Amino acid sequence: MTNLPVSFWRSLIIIVLVALTTLATRAIPFILFPNGKKIPKAVEYLGKVLPPAVIGMLVVYCFKSVSIIESPFGLPEFIAGAVVVLLHLWKRNNLLSIGTGTVLYMVLIQYVFV
Amino acid sequence: MTGYLFIGIAFGVMFADKGYNFLWAGLMSALVYAGSGQYLAVNFFDPSVSLLQVVFLTFMVNVRHIFYGLSLLDKFKVSGKKKPYMIFSLTDETYSLYFLTKTPPDVDEGKFLFALSTLDQSYWIIGSMIGGVAGSLIPFDSTGIDFAMTALFIVIFVEQWLEKKNRFPAIVGVIASLISLLAFGKDSFILPAMIIIMIVLLSNHRIEEKKNKTGEVEKND
Numbered sequence: 001m002t003n004l005p006v007s008f009w010r011s012l013i014i015i016v017l018v019a020l021t022t023l024a025t026r027a028i029p030f031i032l033f034p035n036g037k038k039i040p041k042a043v044e045y046l047g048k049v050l051p052p053a054v055i056g057m058l059v060v061y062c063f064k065s066v067s068i069i070e071s072p073f074g075l076p077e078f079i080a081g082a083v084v085v086l087l088h089l090w091k092r093n094n095l096l097s098i099g100t101g102t103v104l105y106m107v108l109i110q111y112v113f114v
Numbered sequence: 115m116t117g118y119l120f121i122g123i124a125f126g127v128m129f130a131d132k133g134y135n136f137l138w139a140g141l142m143s144a145l146v147y148a149g150s151g152q153y154l155a156v157n158f159f160d161p162s163v164s165l166l167q168v169v170f171l172t173f174m175v176n177v178r179h180i181f182y183g184l185s186l187l188d189k190f191k192v193s194g195k196k197k198p199y200m201i202f203s204l205t206d207e208t209y210s211l212y213f214l215t216k217t218p219p220d221v222d223e224g225k226f227l228f229a230l231s232t233l234d235q236s237y238w239i240i241g242s243m244i245g246g247v248a249g250s251l252i253p254f255d256s257t258g259i260d261f262a263m264t265a266l267f268i269v270i271f272v273e274q275w276l277e278k279k280n281r282f283p284a285i286v287g288v289i290a291s292l293i294s295l296l297a298f299g300k301d302s303f304i305l306p307a308m309i310i311i312m313i314v315l316l317s318n319h320r321i322e323e324k325k326n327k328t329g330e331v332e333k334n335d
Contacts, residue, residue, distance in 0.1 A: 003133040005159050011138070014168055018155045019145040021172040022179070026204045029183030035191055039184075045319045046312075047184035051209075052280035053311050054178035055271050056287025057304070058150065061175075062264035064300040080261060084268045094269055099120050101265035106258035 072113040080105035118207055118234060119241040121149055124262040126245020128156050131256055136246025143242040147235055149206055151176050152242075153263045174304050182209045192224040203231040205238075210270060286314050 004011055033039050063081075066074040084101035091097070126139040146152055154175050158168045182204055189212065193200045208231050217226045249256065274280040294307035 005133055006161055011134070011159060013165065014155070014158050015142050015145060017165060017168050018142075018148075018151065018158070018172050021169050022146055022148045022151050022176050023202055025173060025176040025179040026183060026201050028180050029187060030190070030197075030201055033184075033187050039187060041323075042316060042319060043184055046315065047181060047187075049280075049283035049315050049319075050178070050181035050311075051185065051283075052271075052274040053283040053287030053290075053315065054181060055206075055267055055274060056284045057291040057307055057311065058178070058267045059264070059271050060288060060291035060295060060307075061304065062267055064295060064303070076258075077261075077264075081264065081268055084265045085272055088269050088272045094266075095120055097269050098262055098265040101268070102120075102124065102259060102262045105261035105265075106256075109258045110255055 076105055076108035076113050080108060118149075118237040119244075121262045121266055122238045122241020123245035123248070124259045125149075125152050125156075126242040126247070127249035127256045127259055128153065128245075129242070130246050130249025132156055132159050134159070134246070135250055136243045139242040139246035140239055143235075143239040147203060147205060147238060148176060149238075149266060150263055153260060177308065179204055186212065189227070192222075193227065194224060196224060196228045200227065200231060203235055205234070206266070206270060208234045210273065282318075283315060287311055290314065 006014075033043075063074070063077055066077050068074045080101050083104055084097050087100055088094075088097040122143065125143070126136060129139045129142070130136070142152060142155070146155070151172055154171060155168075157163065158171075183201070186204070186209075190197055190200050211230055211234065212227065215230065217223045271284065275284055290310040291303065291307040294303040294310060297303070298306050
């Protein structure tokens with residue numbers, strides 16, 4: 001435990017805070033709508049359409065620091081991203097798509113676009 | 115499910131890079147259990163990040179769980195005593211598994227869902243500990259390994275895209291986020307993006323409902 005960037009106790013506090021905050025985001029709907037309580041129509045609709053919208057948002061979130069103006073113009077990200085899409089459409093295998101895309105990206109930024 | 119093993123390993127390696135060994139990685143994966151949340155959290159172990167920021171950023175990246183819960187209110191009614199764990203373990207991967215896999219006809223659904231979620235978390239904890247050991251033992255350049263998270267979201271996006279009914283909300287999500295990113299910059303675009311998404315989707319819901327109503331009236335005439 002010698003080379004931690006922050007103290008041992010602070011590290012534990014951070015983990016507990018992240019755990020509690022994460023749990024809160026998961027528990028809120030079940031606290032608001034316990035078994036048997038009627039769910040409003042608009043909320044029901046949001047439950048259906050929000051997951052794809054939020055994943056779309058998270059994809060953008062992952063690419064937020066990519067600059068298309070400066071070299072390498074986001075090429076490693078877009079090449080690796082496109083490979084993940086095509087490979088997944090072809091094989092529909094989560095592990096294969098994620099693994100190949102990640103290794104390819106690492107090779108691209110460490111050796112190709114240095 | 116094995117997807118979790120890989121992104122778990124990636125998390126363990128990233129955390130080891132920061133100076134935290136496999137025990138820390140295992141502890142965090144047991145207590146927090148969140149893919150993107152833990153990737154993001156690796157950056158919190160820095161003197162420049164305040165505890166308030168830890169809570170706020172964690173909330174922002176995980177706020178989508180609220181919407182997962184909303185669509186599982188019904189399904190979890192059968193879970194009884196296991197319900198607290200089911201809620202705790204509601205991750206992207208587990209959530210999508212609930213919709214990809216069907217409970218076999220001779221198996222109790224509550225038990226089946228519980229088995230899925232515990233197995234998923236075991237993969238996650240084991241993966242992150244393997245990554246933690248590998249990261250501290252084998253000195254290799256892990257730059258770019260965080261792309262595993264991007265790849266995971268792309269895979270989920272593609273899976274959802276294949277279902278036609280998801281395409282409209284998916285497009286709304288991407289475009290609203292891009293507009294918000296251009297307008298507010300990369301450090302503060304998530305909240306405005308979420309507000310735009312909610313407004314667009316809810317107004318679409320209203321328009322659809324009105325259409326349905328007028329459609330019914332016309333039929334009655």
